[in-house]
Amino acid sequence: MRRGIVSTITIVSVLAGILWISGLAMTIQDQFFSTAMPPADTTKYTKEKKADSREIYIVALGDSLTRGTGDESGKGYVGYMVDQLRKKTTKPIRVTNLAIKGQRSDGLLKQLGQTEIQRQLKLANIVVMTIGGNDLFQGGEALRLTPKQIEQAKDSYLRNLDRIFQTIRRVNKDAVVFYIGLYNPFSDLGDAKKTSAIVRQWNFASAETAARYPNIIAVPTFDLFALHVNDYLYSDHFHPNKDGYKRIGERVASLITFTEGDKK
Amino acid sequence: MSNLVYNEMLKIVRKKRLWVIVAIVAVLVALFTYAQYKRVQEMQERLGTTDWRTQLQQQIIDAQNRLNSSSISDEWRKYLQIRLKQQQYYLEHDINPSAPGAPTFMRMFIENAIDLFLPLLVMVVAADLVSSEASGGTIKLLLTRPVKRGAVLLSKYIALLLSISFILLTVAFLSYFISGAVFGYEGWRLPLLTGFVAQGEELNTANVHMLPQWKYVLIELGLAWFVCIVVGTLTFMLSVLVRSTAAVMGIMLAALISGAILSNMVSSWHSAKYLFMVNLRLTDYISGTAPPIEGMTLGFSMTVLAVWGLAALAISFIVFTKRDIY
Missing domain, CATH: 1.20.5 (Single alpha-helices involved in coiled-coils or other helix-helix interfaces)
Structure with missing residues (x-):
């Protein structure tokens, strides 16, 4: 044995x-x-059918604001927006957050060139995005730039933004895009007049760019943070806090309606 | 000779070590299967989708976000960057690197077990092969028989090699069948990429080629076997040199654990790459993870390990045949 x-x-x-x-x-x-023998470079994605028509698919693009930096619950405005939307509709909502902290307009443009990002975008019903904050306030140390430098930054930013919108529209013709504007985190500091003017112009130019494309809506946030800015900012004095994000989220949610029933 | 080997195998089997090992592996595999299952579930819940591309994309975004925070160590940054590029490559070529299935689980289990868990199992068998004979006094009985000392030691070594092969078979078998019950038994033909070379923060993809998963798993098992043999040989040498089994275990454990720790902090100490314990993660070269010290390659690590193994083998034979037994 x-x-x-x-x-x-x-x-x-x-x-x-x-x-x-x-x-x-x-x-x-x-x-x-x-x-x-590297695998063939051609990505042959099987034809994706548009996601389940009952489902609402939201793609979030952009920088730390979309990521939710500063919100201790980690939801960010995207999370609060979805909370609001859930009250309005019984359809399932799915979110993919592709935002990267510290991303600038050129980074986003590059990101949009990736196949997988485009595939996600193609499936989206709604796109929300923030961009430009890092182009203007270079990493929070803000507005130490001379007017000329700001002008330069704005020019290249607007060029990128235009191409970003162009790309989004090319990939997905139907999705409604909410471009969320900038607020002035420094509006309680000494040179508020100057900084606010810069942000206003920045927003105006961005909104003009957005207006050139169908279904891209520029959502202002400047007014949300105009009074008592400190109540809505995180301790880094740059990103919104929970309450700040909540306000942005609610504002975006209020623009999204499901009345038609066949909302794309 | 075959009788001698049989005799040694009999001793190993009678000590019931192998059954203990089988039991340990079974319990651990079940545990990891459950952990993995939980992770997959959580991931699906969080993203609301079973689409692997979305999941992989999300991992890439998460890594990019982590890279952008300032408080991150250089090593970790490098690791993340390499992994990021790799994930991007997989995504661009429409290949899912972690399609659920028992072979995928096997692969991950081996990759994670190769530098500590498998060597520990080998140690359980190897540590007292000779030392127990010395401490128990049976060595005299063994050596008074009309066989050369070298032959006695060789038979023990062959028995060790056989046990190592058996242990690996157990690991492969159990991890396949236990995890398959949860993840399904499919996935042998899944294409995977190998040949990534990490150069600093860059990922060189010039050599990348595709492998079916069965081949990939077999390659990893072969490497794991090689690592186990080297660790087994080193333990065997200690077992010859030191009389107390506990001391053998202690020394080997210290070496292995220090290897796991060192791998995380030696990137600036270049000569550390000649130590055997930082070279144990051979599977990392197949999957393309950055090595602990720059400039290490699969060929280099295998050579280092082989040299250590051969030296240990030579020392054990010389010492064993020359030593006075009293």
Whole structure:
């Protein structure tokens, strides 16, 4: 009996050993002597059907604002917006947040060039986005730029924004895009007059760009933060806090209606 | 000779070590299967979709966000960057690197077990092969028989090799069948990419080629076997040198654990790459993760390990045949 077990284990072990040695040989052959055969570069996505028509698919693009930096619950305005939308509709809502902290307009433009991002975008019914905050306030140390530099930053930003909208429209003709404007986080500081003017002009130019495309709506937030700005800002004095995000979220949600029933 | 080997196998089997190992593996695999299952479920719940592309894209975005925060160590940044580029590559080529299934689980299990868990299992068998004979006094009985000392030691070593093969078979078998009950047994033909080379923060994809998963798993098992043999040989040498089994275990454990710790902090200490314990993660070269020290390659690591193994083997034979037994 015992002899049987020991012999079996020994034989099994020998066979296993041969198997592992062949694995090792395969490793050496594959890793050291094989020629590279990169997979075909063409991505052949199977034709995606438009997501379930009963489902509302929201894609969020942009920077830290869309990510929700500063909101301790991590929801950001996207989360609060969805909360509001859930009250309005019984359809399932699905969100994909593709925002990257610190992203600028050129980064977003590059991101939109990726196949998978485009695929997500194609499936979307609603797109919400924030961009430009990092172009204007270079990482929170804001507006130390001279008027000329700001003018330059604005020009290149507007060019990028135009191409961003163009890309979105090309990929997805129907989705409603909500472009969320900037607020002035420094409106309680000494040179508020100057900074506010800059932000206003920035927003105006962005809204003009948005207006060139169908179904891209510029949503202002400037007014939301005009009074008592500190109540709505996070401790970094730059990003909104929970209450700030809630207000943005509610504002965007108020623009989304489901009356037609076949809302795309 | 075959009788000697049989005799040694008999000892190993009679000590019931192998059954203990089988039980440990079974319990751990079940545990990890459950953990993995939970993770997949949570991921689906969070994203509201089972579409792997969305999930992978979300992981990429998460990594990008982490990269943008200022309080992140250089090593971690490098690791994230490499992984990010790799995920991007998978996405661009429409290949799902983690399609659920038992073979995928097997692959991940081996990748995570290769530097600590598998060597520990090997140690359980190897640590007392010789030292127990010395401490128990049976070594005298063994050596008074009309066989050369070298042959006695060789038979023990062969028995060790056989046990290692058996242990790996157990791991492969159990991880396949237990996880398959949850994830399904499919997925052997899934294409995977290998040949990524991490160069600093860049990912070189010039050598990338596709492998079916069965081949990938077999390659990883082969590497795991190689690692286990080297660790087994080192333990075997200690077992010859040190009489107390506990001391052998202690030394080996210290070496292995220090290897796991060192891998995370040696990036600036270049000569550390000649230590065997930072070279154990051979599977990382197949999947394309950045090595702990720049300049390490699969060939390099295998050579280092082979040199350590051969040296250990030579030392054990020399010491064992020359030593006075009293």
